[in-house]
Amino acid sequence: MPEFRIGTRRYPTKQAAGDAVRAVLYGYNVGNTVDRPEEHLLLLDLLDLHPEAAEKIGPGVEKFVIAPPLRGSYPGFAVVRTDGTSIDFSYLACLKPPAYRQQVSSAMRAEVEEDVNAFFASRVAAGTLVSDESGAELDFGDVHVSYFRGPSFAEIAVGFAASAGGWDAIGLTSSTDQGLGTFTDRDLAAQWRSHHAEHAALGLLSSQENLRRPRR
Structure with a gap:
């Protein structure tokens, strides 16, 4: 079975990715906040894969909580936004x-992973190796x-896609159902890396500082 990715995390199968998410879901009681930093970050990247991600994120993600079942007997996730509203x-x-x-x-993301590293x-x-927000070691x-000092990754990506003629104009190699293809046009890939380098204002944060950042 093909590899599956959630953000930069790689799982051997889609089932393994789902198991990782379910471990978070059932690791808390209903009503509790997902407060372990790595699990919070996993859910942020997971939410980016939702077909209605922009609507779910709204003004930004403050936290995730375990929501009671909407139907049936299984709990779910809810997003609490920075404006106090929530949605499952x-x-x-x-x-x-x-x-x-x-x-x-x-x-x-895969194309610029080497540059971020x-x-x-x-x-x-x-x-x-100090925080660019607090100055703490x-x-x-x-x-x-983190992209907290400038445009978000999504904003940088949208700008490049527009300059390239739209998302559909960017050809990918044969990809699995989770979108692990790469740019077919390697010149365009190089242009993307240059665009990212020009616009990305990268910085370092601790996990707790990154946890408190609203997701855009």
């Missing part, structure tokens, strides 16, 4: 085959590379 979302909908735009976005490595080499195992 189906994790199963997030694991369905994504729209082409989502596939291209996944490919874009290089940014982190450069900060380690320079001895500047960061533990090596508790660091997140």
Whole structure:
């Protein structure tokens, strides 16, 4: 079975990805907040795969809570937004085959993953492993590379897609149902990496600082 990706996380199968999400869902009681940083970040990336992600996210994600069953006997997830409103979302909908735009976005993340990792490595080499928000020293195992200082990844991607003639104009190699293809036009891939480098204002945060950031 093909590999499945949620954000930068790779799972050997779609079933394994679903198991990881269900471990979060059943690791809390109904009404509880998902307060472990890595699980919160997993749900943020999962929500990005929802076919109605923009509507679910709204002004930004404050937190996730375990919601009582809408029907049947199984709990679910709810998003509490930064404006205080909340809405439920189906994790199963997030694991369905994504729209082409989502596939291209996944490919874009894969194309610049090496550059993001290089940014982190450069900060380690320079001895500047500190939070760009608070100035606090960061533990090596508790660091997140974040877009918090400038446009979000999604905004950078939208700008590039528009300049390339739209999402459908960006061809991908044969992809699995979770959108792990790569750019067929390697010149266009290089242009994307240049566009990302020009517009991405990367910074370092601790997991807790990243947890508190509203998701855009």
